[in-house]
Amino acid sequence: MTSPEHRERTPGAPEDAGAAPAKGQGFFYGWWIVIAGGIGMSIASGINFHGFGNFIIPLSKEFGWSRTVISAVFSLARLESGLLGPIEGYFVDRIGPRRLMLVGIPLMGLGYILMSRINSLTAFFLVYVLGIALGNSLGMSTPMTAAVANWFNRKRGLAFGVMWSGVGLGGLLVPALGWAVERYGWRDAAMFVGIGLIAVGIPIASVMRHRPEQYGYYPDGKAPDGTAAQRPTQADLSQDFTAREALRTSSFWFLSLSITARSLVSGGIGLHLVPYFVGLGASPVGAAALAGSVGVMSIPGRFGLSAMGDFVDRRYVMAASLAVMTVAIVLMARATSISGVIPVLVVFSAAQGGISVIPQSLIAEYFGRRSYATIQGFRSSIQMAGIIVGPIISGLVFDATGSYTIAFLGFSGASVVSMVLVLFAKPPKRPLRSESRAGR
Secondary structure (H helix, E strand, C coil): CCCCCHHHCCCCCCCCCCCCCCCCCCCCHHHHHHHHHHHHHHHHHHHHHCHHHHHHHHHHHHHCCCHHHHHHHHHHHHHHHHHHHHHHHHHHHHHCHHHHHHHHHHHHHHHHHHHCCCCCHHHHHHHHHHHHHHHHHHHCHHHHHHHHHHHCCCCHHHHHHHHHHHHHHHHHHHHHHHHHHHHHCHHHHHHHHHHHHHHHHHHHHHHCCCCHHHHCCCHHHCCCCCCCCCCCCCCCCCCCCCHHHHHCCHHHHHHHHHHHHHHHHHHHHHCCHHHHHHHCCCCHHHHHHHHHHHHHHCHHHHHHHHHHCCCCCHHHHHHHHHHHHHHHHHHHHHCCCHHHHHHHHHHHHHHHHHHHHHHHHHHHHHHCCCCHHHHHHHHHHHHHHHHHHHHHHHHHHHHHHCCCHHHHHHHHHHHHHHHHHHHHCCCCCCCCCCHHHCCC
16 A cells, blocks of 8 residues: 655644655555545444344343334434534544544444443443444544545545445445354354454554645645646635535535435334344344345445436436335335345345435535535434434334334335435535635
């Protein structure tokens, strides 16, 4: 791996001295960040999101907790992440992603290790919320997404597509975790996960960097005129939005509410995929494999639809994907067998993949790099409503009816709402400022 030179750092840059990358010989360092971010995304998705469904049935059997209760803990953890989102984003924008990741990843790993020792609902709640969820929030999505948003501009959709494809590859971890739970029990599996997260996560964090100009690069590795000869010393962010300015635009609110409605769907379905497949007749390990396949099958959508946004209006790509996903959810609600649901899963997965990634590029396109992580943090605070409510709805409906049918049909309506809202999220007018404020 190439690494950027220390002597090219901008004075006062927030990253550690001596940790800057050296000028590469042809391979733009931003792509190393994308690769490392993809690995991190695969862990966050395969273990903390889809993979965590493997623990629902064992926890329910051992402690007698209902699925509603377990889902509520999961959702309340998202509440914590949403409330802290703007603060986390502020620190990413101020000190860079790497330092935050070096705090969050070990905390998340420790959370899983402590989870292997719980014996009460209170302990489970504290360990999950203050360890696993907080560590994931600090160490995974927000800092990695902000790093890629800063290192790319014209190829941002492609870069995000590559990185977020890691979420799909994380699907391969779901059946592996399901096998570990089945073979060794949920306690030992949680212990293995915690140790593995720390061992793999710290090297991932070490690759991350904040803004390319701090190391003598332009975004995408090329100057605005298309050459790589001139080397920048400071990022010109004078025309980018501050977080306060972004919050005053209708574009931010329409987009955030659209993402919230979509998160109601992905959260409500995603956490319950393993028990959903069990209800259709799959074994626990088979259900975990199917849930993992959803992530893998989402890769064409994450990569292709996101990259398409570099050439086509991202709002329209997102709206079309939501329309397709709506139909797929209705068919999932009506499915009565594993064989009947598999073709629908292919369509659902690809559409959901694209919808998850496109907003990351859209926010950077609309509001710039200056306060990207902080704006994302405020967006996540709004999004938390959908993430919290979705899993609880699924749990309540299942506990009341013994089926996810009614919940899934409701989620299809939320998908339509998301589609309408994103079409209203038109590009905002750029703020006008003097050049003297560039880079502040």
